[in-house]
Amino acid sequence: MLEKEYFPQQIEKERLEIWEKTNPHKTYDNNDKPKYYALSMFPYPSGKLHMGHVRNYTITDVIARFKKAQGFNVLHPMGWDSFGLPAENAAIQHGANPAKWTDENIAYMKMQLKKLGLSVDWDREVTTCKEDYYKWTQWLFIQLFRKGLAYKKQAAVNWCEHCATVLANEQVIDGKCWRCDHEVTKKNLWQWFLKIKD
Ligand SMILES: [Zn+2]
Incomplete structure (x- = not known):
């Protein structure tokens, strides 16, 4: 029943x-x-x-x-x-x-x-x-790099001094870090870019 x-x-x-x-x-x-x-x-x-x-x-x-x-x-x-x-x-x-x-x-x-x-x-x-996964991420990056589609340049990013990390625009709430609420500043950093339009 x-x-x-x-x-x-x-x-x-x-x-x-x-x-x-x-x-x-x-x-x-x-x-x-x-x-x-x-x-x-x-x-x-x-x-x-x-x-x-x-x-x-x-x-x-x-x-x-x-x-x-x-x-x-x-x-x-x-x-x-x-x-x-x-x-x-x-x-x-x-x-x-x-x-x-x-x-x-x-x-x-x-x-x-x-x-x-x-x-x-x-x-x-x-x-x-884990290596069995990221070996493919690395492989893909190498293909992009060899074709000149991955390159480095300096750019201003959102930076949280407290978390010592870069933040995406969505992670900055009213000028503050979404995780720790500290003030977010702009910082010039060397970064990798992908020429996705090519
Ligand atoms: Zn933070």
């Missing part, structure tokens, strides 16, 4: 254990169905998921499931955008190893994403700070 109430603590725990064993969202290459690639932007492993992550990955999950129901061979992978200053700053702040901090955050957030029940093929997981 069906229970009147839904008990997520019990039902979802059982379901997760089954999914761990059966791997129902694995994507196979040798499949005659038309292909569909459902990719969300990878989360930065900052520590814990927030509701913005839940919204973001639920949207892609709905699309992936819809396309699967329509008969597509759907590839819905997940990865970690794991290079960056937050890891360096956290390491300085806590006197910790940035690799350890990053790996621990990935493990925690992966567990959280799994609890959401997303139809992700975890066998395709990538981590951008």
Whole structure:
């Protein structure tokens, strides 16, 4: 008999254990169905998921499931955008190893994403700070550099002295750093540019 109430603590725990064993969202290459690639932007492993992550990955999950129901061979992978200053700053702040901090955050957030029940093929997981991934970023950069499409020049950037980092325009709120609220200044720095119009 069906229970009147839904008990997520019990039902979802059982379901997760089954999914761990059966791997129902694995994507196979040798499949005659038309292909569909459902990719969300990878989360930065900052520590814990927030509701913005839940919204973001639920949207892609709905699309992936819809396309699967329509008969597509759907590839819905997940990865970690794991290079960056937050890891360096956290390491300085806590006197910790940035690799350890990053790996621990990935493990925690992966567990959280799994609890959401997303139809992700975890066998395709990538981590951008690992060599098996960044060797391709480096390869791509070398191709651009050899063709003269990657070049260096000085340019003024938004700079937060407290975070010792460059900020994107979106990260400057009312002239202040979005992370630490310190005053943002302009600083001339040597930077890499890509001639995307060529
Ligand atoms: Zn700052």
